[in-house]
Amino acid sequence: MRITSAEVAALLLSIKVSLFSLVVMLPPGLLVGWLLAKREFRGKSILNTFVMLPLVLPPVVSGYLLLLLLGKNGPIGRLLSNVFNIEVIFTPFAVVIAISVISFPLLVQGIMTGMSSVPSELENAARTLGASPLKVFFTITFPLAYRGVIGGIILGFSKSLGEFGATIMVAGNIPGKTQTVALAIFEAVHLGQDISAFRLVLISTVLAFISIWITERITISKNRIY
Amino acid sequence: MSENTNFLINIRKRFGNFTLDIDCKLQEKVTTILGASGSGKTTLLNCISGTLSPDEGRIVFGNQTYFDSESKINVPPDKRHLGYIFQEGYLFPHLTVEKNIRYGQSRLQRKNRNSISQVVEILEISQLLERYPNQLSGGQRQRVAIARALAMEPQLLLMDEPLASLDGGLKSRIIPYLHHIKNNFEIPIIYVTHAIIEAMALADEAFLLDDGKITASGEPNQILASPSALPIAHLTGVENIYSLPVASSDQQRGITELEIGKQHLVIPYIDVEIGKSVPVAIRAEDIIISLEPNLPISARNILEGIVDEVEDQTMLSILVEGHSFLVKITHEARQQLEISKGKNVYCVIKANAINLLWQDS
Structure with missing residues (x-):
């Protein structure tokens, strides 16, 4: 009844790609969240629609569109293969791209909600006290949007851990290379390996539980005073 | 303001139907801008502070x-170096009082532990430095907000109704702090308010703002004596404002008598030399109309006058020794007393219903 090496590989891959995606997507997530929450500009609703699109599209559709873009004959895929000699499709990197696209709207939404809740009067007050827009962001907007940002991170990260549809389209289901926990569960059920599937389901549930619990702890202790 | 620092404001800013159109020059240490809500006071301060850009014009300080x-100049708010004190305080909720106060300080000032000691002392907040804003009372919060604006050593202080969010008792406790600031810091102040009593307490010069335009300006007592006093009074909810000379003053009896023609107006005791004029305000609701002069009541003032005008069903204008008193009565009272133009009546006013607007220190 011991956990198999394939299961461990799937688990580690899921965690690695999700963390990597989070680190890469957090800066643009903060920027886009801030733009959508705090700025008025032309094309704002187009940006909003574009960012949120993967939330409403079936993941398989997003995955298929990515496949078209990144595939050998796609505009980005051809560029990468001709100039850098890199193949993206069916690699762990493709997993990162897939889960990043799918989880980005959730990350941005959390950040946006957090930042919208910071009164612009406080930011203006900080400006009159001599703070540059960048200082205002790091000393006022970001600390006060903390809860929303953490919420977005956890939601996005959990979504990444469990992403299935887009991943299987662009990365395939290659054990040890692109097989994440979700894909491994799918395969186990498909092959009638119920015990293996059950172990992975249990592990995913525990992971989700821990991440939510950690968030709760962080947000409660950090925000006790105000 | 010192002789060579004039503050020139000549701007226009449109919001839908509303247009702020200001052309003025501020020269005094404390300038009060008086106006009703919606007259454009906060918009004006936001344009001065740079958090809002005017559509056109010029703002030049010194x-x-x-x-x-x-010439397409628009200095961002963080480069203007103006202390802005907001009606709601807007303290940063995630920072302690001390960190709030130090927020606007330069790196050099922040290293110096004593760089906030003067403002902390004057505003009496040394006990509060470790607290967070939500652990403060309304009055304490506003004092911290004032300290925060002062600690950055601004070259000009903007105050947007800093007392409006406080109730009456707290207000009168903050006003002395404002006097301290006026006397202890060499910083010109622009003070915006709709409350005439507050406005006159500090001001060296006053401007009246009405629907986005300045309609009167001058020394506070000049403004009160000018024909524009009436609109100010209406704007600010005080209908009757007079500048009257002191006839006599008796500390033991606790009263001061002002001359109003051949009659006297009794007010609570003030320490002002005889012959000097003081501005007083009486609300139209605080005056009782009587047909008899000899009444067994506690009110100290029973002034003889003639009904000059019945403005609408409930607002009377009574002429007392050439001064017009606006009096609000009910429709029923007007009918019962058979009040009509030319009728002799008596205005009954409690001494304590007469507010001193402003007093030379």
Whole structure:
């Protein structure tokens, strides 16, 4: 009844790609969240629609569109293969791209909600006290949007851990290379390996539980005073 | 303001139907801008502070141009170095009082532990430095907000109704702090308010703002004596404002008598030399109309006058020794007393219903 090496590989891959995606997507997530929450500009609703699109599209559709873009004959895929000699499709990197696209709207939404809740009067007050827009962001907007940002991170990260549809389209289901926990569960059920599937389901549930619990702890202790 | 620092404001800003159209020059240490809500007071301060950009015009403080639409100058708010005290305080909720106060300080000032000691002492907040804003009372919060604006050593202080969010008792406790600031810091102040009593307490010069335009300006007592006093009074909810000379003053009896023609107006005791004029305000609701002069009541003032006008069903204008008193009565009272133009009546006013607007220190 011991956990198999394939299961461990799937688990580690899921965690690695999700963390990597989070680190890469957090800066643009903060920027886009801030733009959508705090700025008025032309094309704002187009940006909003574009960012949120993967939330409403079936993941398989997003995955298929990515496949078209990144595939050998796609505009980005051809560029990468001709100039850098890199193949993206069916690699762990493709997993990162897939889960990043799918989880980005959730990350941005959390950040946006957090930042919208910071009164612009406080930011203006900080400006009159001599703070540059960048200082205002790091000393006022970001600390006060903390809860929303953490919420977005956890939601996005959990979504990444469990992403299935887009991943299987662009990365395939290659054990040890692109097989994440979700894909491994799918395969186990498909092959009638119920015990293996059950172990992975249990592990995913525990992971989700821990991440939510950690968030709760962080947000409660950090925000006790105000 | 010192002799060579003039503050020139000549701007226009449109919001839908509303247009702020200001052209003025501030020269005094404390300038009060008085106006009803919606008259454009906060918009004006936001344009001065740079958190809002005017559509066109110029804002020049001394030799620094903050805004000039022609030469496309618009200095951002963090480079204007103005202390802005907001009606709601807007303290940063995640920072302690001390960190709030130090927020606007330069790196050098922040290293110096004593760099906030003067403002902390004057505003009496040394006990509060470790607290967070939500652990403060309304009055404490506003004092911290004032300290925060002062600690950055601004070259100009903007105050947007800093007392409006406080109730009456707290207000009168903050006013002495404002006097301290006026006397202890060499910083010109622009004070915006709708409360005439507050406005006159500090001001060296006053401007009246009505629907986005300045309609009167001058020394506070000049403004009160000018024909524009009536609109000010209406704007600010005080209908009757007079500047009257002191006839006699008796500390033991606790009263001061002001001359109003051949009659006297009794007010609570004030320490002002005889012959000097003081501005007083009486609300139209606080005056009782009587047909008899000899009444067994506690009110100290029973002034003889003639009904000059019945403005609408409930607002009377009574002429007392050439001064017009606006009096609000009910429709029923007007009918019962058979009040009509030319009728002799008596205005009954409690001494304590007469507010002193402003007093030379």
